[in-house]
Amino acid sequence: MSAARHPLAGIALVVAACACFSTLDSTTKYVSVHVPLLMALWFRYAFQAIATTAAVLPRRGLAVLRTMHPKFQILRGVLLLTSSLFAFASLKYMPVGEFTAIVMIAPLAVTLLAATVLKERVSAMRWVLVAAGFAGTLVIIRPGGQTFTWASLLPVGLVVTNAWFQVLTSTLARTEDPVTMHLWTGWVGTLVASIALPFVWTWIANPWLWLLLCLMGIAATIGHFMLILAYQRAPAATLTPYLYLQIAFAMVWGVVVFSHVPDAWALAGIVLIAICGAAGGWLTVRETRLKLEPVEA
DSSP states (O other): OOOOHHHHHHHHHHHHHHHHHHHHHHHHHHTTTSSSSSHHHHHHHHHHHHHHHHHHHHHHGGGGOOOSSSHHHHHHHHHHHHHHHHHHHHHHHHHHHHHHHHTHHHHHHHHHHHHHOOOOOOOHHHHHHHHHHHHEEEHOTTTTOOOOGGGGHHHHHHHHHHHHHHHHHHHTTTTOHHHHHHHHHHHHHHHHTTTTTTHOOOOOOHHHHHHHHHHHHHHHHHHHHHHHHHHHSSOOHHHHGGGGGGHHHHHHHHHHHHOOOOHHHHHHHHHHHHHHHHHHHHHHHHHHHHHOOOOOO
């Protein structure tokens, strides 16, 4: 099942997905102080699986679960679960802004995989935008500027698993129903995480924590569904520069929730990333117009 290519719609969807993911990360950091990591991870996937099933199954029946690539659907679910595990562990020990900045190395990996695995054409200008966005990320994190801890290695595992997850999402989105992908991802993550649940379950007395767990589920569910729709409408290489906007969203949440104010260097990195995003939008419009122009004989 393939959707028509609409690059600008894809960009808008990926920006909205980034906002959802930054909300998920900030909520996860707060919740991880009070709830066991694996329990929070299970709840995030169970919420997505149950909510999506309740909304879709009455209208479409069990036929919505049919897929031409069950093995890849399972692999995609496992990759996302592993990525989430690295993310939850990282957020427990790291500030949201710094964590997000390190994770933004992933879009560079996605562009490399898009060019080599998906055989997508990546223009020189897009390579420049990705490199500039990566430079903005380095300005924010400033390697060597803080004491190195073992927790700094956790986002590296997230970068690897998330890059492959995004490439697989882009590939499956060309033929698979996004709702089917969403259901498989939620249930694969829920079933695998359920194995550890009996060993980590703790009763939560605070009702606010239950509400925050629900917010995690809502943000994850909407964010990943939007990401699937985005990859149906634009190539991975086109969307890559806009994934860097998640850093800006994370910085905002860091100020609002954790009173973590970014310094001048961090703000400079955010401005550089925003410029890359604006330039990418202009480039997308220009390329779209060129394709629509008639070719003279």
